Amino acid sequence: xxxxxxxxxxxxxxxxxxxxxxxxxxxxxxxxxxxxxxxxxxxxxxxxxxxxxxxxxxxxxxxxxxxxxxxxxxxxxxxxxxxxxxxxxxxxxxxxxxxxxxxxxxxxxxxxxxxxxxxxxxxxxxxxxxxxxxxxxxxxxxxxxxxxxxxxxxxxxxxxxxxxxxxxxxxxxxxxxxxxxxxxxxxxxxxxxxxxxxxxxxxxxxxxxxxxxxxxxxxxxxxxxxxxxxxxxxxxxxxxxxxxxxxxxxxxxxxxxxxxxxxxxxxxxxxxxxxxxxxxxxxxxxxxxxxxxxxxxxxxxxxxxxxxxxxxxxxxxxx
Amino acid sequence: xxxxxxxxxxxxxxxxxxxxxxxxxxxxxxxxxxxxxxxxxxxxxxxxxxxxxxxxxxxxxxxxxxxxxxxxxxxxxxxxxxxxxxxxxxxxxxxxxxxxxxxxxxxxxxxxxxxxxxxxxxxxxxxxxxxxxxxxxxxxxxxxxxxxxxxxxxxxxxxxxxxxxxxxxxxxxxxxxxxxxxxxxxxxxxxxxxxxxxxxxxxxxxxxxxxxxxxxxxxxxxxxxxxxxxxxxxxxxxxxxxxxxxxxxxxxxxxxxxxxxxxxxxxxxxxxxxxxxxxxxxxxxxxxxxxxxxxxxxxxxxxxxxxxxxxxxxxxxxxxxxxxxxxxxxxxxxxxxxxxxxx
Amino acid sequence: xxxxxxxxxxxxxxxxxxxxxxxxxxxxxxxxxxxxxxxxxxxxxxxxxxxxxxxxxxxxxxxxxxxxxxxxxxxxxxxxxxxxxxxxxxxxxxxxxxxxxxxxxxxxxxxxxxxxxxxxxxxxxxxxxxxxxxxxxxxxxxxx
Numbered sequence: 001x002x003x004x005x006x007x008x009x010x011x012x013x014x015x016x017x018x019x020x021x022x023x024x025x026x027x028x029x030x031x032x033x034x035x036x037x038x039x040x041x042x043x044x045x046x047x048x049x050x051x052x053x054x055x056x057x058x059x060x061x062x063x064x065x066x067x068x069x070x071x072x073x074x075x076x077x078x079x080x081x082x083x084x085x086x087x088x089x090x091x092x093x094x095x096x097x098x099x100x101x102x103x104x105x106x107x108x109x110x111x112x113x114x115x116x117x118x119x120x121x122x123x124x125x126x127x128x129x130x131x132x133x134x135x136x137x138x139x140x141x142x143x144x145x146x147x148x149x150x151x152x153x154x155x156x157x158x159x160x161x162x163x164x165x166x167x168x169x170x171x172x173x174x175x176x177x178x179x180x181x182x183x184x185x186x187x188x189x190x191x192x193x194x195x196x197x198x199x200x201x202x203x204x205x206x207x208x209x210x211x212x213x214x215x216x217x218x219x220x221x222x223x224x225x226x227x228x229x230x231x232x233x234x235x236x237x238x239x240x241x242x243x244x245x246x247x248x249x250x251x252x253x254x255x256x257x258x259x260x261x262x263x264x265x266x267x268x269x270x271x272x273x274x275x276x277x278x279x280x281x282x283x284x285x286x287x288x289x290x291x292x293x294x295x296x297x298x299x300x301x302x303x304x305x306x307x308x309x310x311x312x313x314x315x316x317x318x319x
Numbered sequence: 320x321x322x323x324x325x326x327x328x329x330x331x332x333x334x335x336x337x338x339x340x341x342x343x344x345x346x347x348x349x350x351x352x353x354x355x356x357x358x359x360x361x362x363x364x365x366x367x368x369x370x371x372x373x374x375x376x377x378x379x380x381x382x383x384x385x386x387x388x389x390x391x392x393x394x395x396x397x398x399x400x401x402x403x404x405x406x407x408x409x410x411x412x413x414x415x416x417x418x419x420x421x422x423x424x425x426x427x428x429x430x431x432x433x434x435x436x437x438x439x440x441x442x443x444x445x446x447x448x449x450x451x452x453x454x455x456x457x458x459x460x461x462x463x464x465x466x467x468x469x470x471x472x473x474x475x476x477x478x479x480x481x482x483x484x485x486x487x488x489x490x491x492x493x494x495x496x497x498x499x500x501x502x503x504x505x506x507x508x509x510x511x512x513x514x515x516x517x518x519x520x521x522x523x524x525x526x527x528x529x530x531x532x533x534x535x536x537x538x539x540x541x542x543x544x545x546x547x548x549x550x551x552x553x554x555x556x557x558x559x560x561x562x563x564x565x566x567x568x569x570x571x572x573x574x575x576x577x578x579x580x581x582x583x584x585x586x587x588x589x590x591x592x593x594x595x596x597x598x599x600x601x602x603x604x605x606x607x608x609x610x611x612x613x614x615x616x617x618x619x620x621x622x623x624x625x626x627x628x629x630x631x632x633x634x635x636x637x638x639x640x641x642x643x644x645x646x647x648x649x650x651x652x653x654x655x656x657x658x659x660x661x662x
Numbered sequence: 663x664x665x666x667x668x669x670x671x672x673x674x675x676x677x678x679x680x681x682x683x684x685x686x687x688x689x690x691x692x693x694x695x696x697x698x699x700x701x702x703x704x705x706x707x708x709x710x711x712x713x714x715x716x717x718x719x720x721x722x723x724x725x726x727x728x729x730x731x732x733x734x735x736x737x738x739x740x741x742x743x744x745x746x747x748x749x750x751x752x753x754x755x756x757x758x759x760x761x762x763x764x765x766x767x768x769x770x771x772x773x774x775x776x777x778x779x780x781x782x783x784x785x786x787x788x789x790x791x792x793x794x795x796x797x798x799x800x801x802x803x804x805x806x
Contacts, residue, residue: 035647038554199759214558240383270645272560309742319768
């Protein structure tokens with residue numbers, strides 16, 4: 001996947017030189033291992049900034065919201081689905097975009113790599129390299145080599161739409177989609193718990209939350225001018241680290257993404273304390289699929305599930 | 320002062336003794352990271368960390384802190400009167416704080432404790448604290464404390480410095496407070512051990528160098544109008560991770576919460592990254608865009624603070640914002656850009 | 663739980679149907695448990711997830727939302743949209759640990775005073791059986 005960089009640069013340079021776009025949004029090499037920084041390139045001579053590797057987990061659709069320029073945007077499968085959602089929700093026009101599609105084999109999970117070395121004392125990761133499907137992690141105590149497939153972000157391991165659903169040009173041939181993936185094994189486990197145990201589970205899940213809102217802000221779906229947590233008349237949720245307020249925030253944030261979330265994993269990836277809030281969004285994803293046959297971001301023609309109805313929608317829960 | 324040697328088998332006993340006179344705080348691992356908490360009786364601080372995920376600032380300046388309480392129940396004599404919340408100001412000892420985090424309190428002190436204004440809660444909590452620091456023998460790649468006026472063995476913010484020397488700890492009292500703590504713990508075996516060499520070794524391991532020497536000579540407006548902010552701010556998500564993890568970020572927001580007939584006034588950490596931070600009652604927002612907010616954070620730390628206090632940047636080089644920023648905005652790069660910028 | 667505890671139930675009724683049914687039940691002198699606090703809304707489609715959460719956060723033991731039968735919406739399709747939102751909401755809040763008997767939905771037309779009495783009795787019994795709600799309640803706990 002790292003050989004995509006050349007092709008991305010080639011396409012981007014062409015687009016900028018031909019004046020087809022005003023800017024290209026992509027990634028530049030980060031200053032610490034396993035991190036790349038979303039960036040824009042406006043001039044063909046800056047094109048060498050753009051890179052692609054297994055650490056481009058941030059969803060670039062988030063950087064398109066309400067932009068007025070013509071933009072070339074690099075999109076993995078999940079990014080492209082969020083671009084579809086953005087177009088449907090009028091956050092950007094399809095005509096403004098030149099989508100440089102990236103067939104994706106999944107991003108590497110920084111936390112999994114960090115935990116490989118958590119034997120007693122903390123070990124700093126000095127570099128992470130990739131070679132022939134293997135990931136070579138170097139620390140000051142030495143190197144460890146692992147299978148790339150074992151180190152994927154949790155959402156990538158479950159991904160069934162690795163190839164972009166819309167694009168103007170692909171940087172490589174489509175990759176094989178993962179088959180026979182059970183996306184909801186963990187969700188069913190939680191569903192099967194008795195209520196008190198569920199409550200405990202989420203108490204524990206969110207106990208470390210510092211209400212920094214990184215999960216909300218990294219999400220391309222969260223673009224409300226005023227988020228409900230910032231509303232003061234009335235104030236729906238308190239500002240403190242009270243556990244009920246924290247749960248209210250996470251509940252409503254997830255609910256707001258119902259029928260829109262593509263499980264791009266940005267929320268979990270950016271969390272400074274490693275909370276897997278995707279167990280909420282994926283529950284909604286599962287219900288949307290089971291109740292309404294819906295998967296987000298696959299078509300520009302279909303309206304999202306909470307924007308439409310069927311007269312025979314399930315209603316066995318209604319008296 | 321003389322260096323004291325603490326045999327590791329005397330460690331738990333000493334802390335237990337000290338816990339009679341102090342509330343003990345220390346780093347503890349919970350899930351994937353270490354954080355500071357008040358230690359339970361018999362609980363030991365876990366020193367298997369390079370640094371805690373969040374800084375130790377919450378020990379003195381909690382994320383949520385009750386200031387006043389009140390009752391709206393007219394049957395009560397003192398209804399509708401704000402009463403200061405009782406606080407536990409008993410002496411506390413912060414064991415295993417890194418020198419950078421301890422030094423940060425010195426920078427923050429200028430804001431909370433100065434001739435014009437003394438924040439009662441911060442000051443009381445700060446004054447009740449004895450900082451027993453743990454020297455950094457293996458700094459991270461992202462640490463740049465030596466460029467920010469500190470160092471891995473820096474004693475400026477500490478009352479006592481601890482050093483893990485394998486079989487035993489070495490301890491050095493820096494202030495009277497620190498000396499008292501060591502006495503309370505019953506550690507008094509003096510030794511001739513020299514920590515200078517270890518200090519030099521640790522300092523030499525700091526690979527990040529950041530230049531700050533020219534910041535003070537720049538014109539504020541030149542930096543403010545510099546063209547690099549658009550690019551620097553592009554990736555920013557405007558989350559509060561950098562500010563909440565930062566040991567020197569001190570901003571807070573005051574809120575009343577009423578439930579039924581009783582309520583309290585509290586303060587919560589706030590962040591200049593949030594649009595609400597500067598939103599006026601009129602609806603106008605003077606820092607209405609992401610670029611405004613990102614620029615504010617760096618200008619405050621690296622220019623306004625420098626000019627106001629004339630004693631360096633408002634950053635201790637702990638590197639947390641670099642490690643935790645979800646989109647890799649690196650304060651070292653921004654600082655270099657600001658330091659070298661010429662119109 | 664004290665012996666004389668009575669459940670508090672916040673009931674959101676559509677102006678065009680269930681609210682009328684409650685009125686009809688009242689003028690018809692029908693008896694039903696007095697545990698509901700009625701809030702009139704213009705349409706079940708107006709229900710926001712924040713309303714339900716706010717009720718629970720402020721100490722409601724149960725929440726009940728009732729609107730017009732599908733096809734009978736005063737605004738033609740408000741309740742159809744609402745139905746999808748309710749289904750996801752109910753699943754999610756129960757997934758987080760709220761007991762299934764705390765949150766209820768119904769369709770009751772303004773003529774169905776008898777159904778209204780049946781449902782209000784059923785809802786009250788279900789919430790009573792669960793006892794006081796203590797999970798999603800924001801109490802004024804002092805921190806630090």
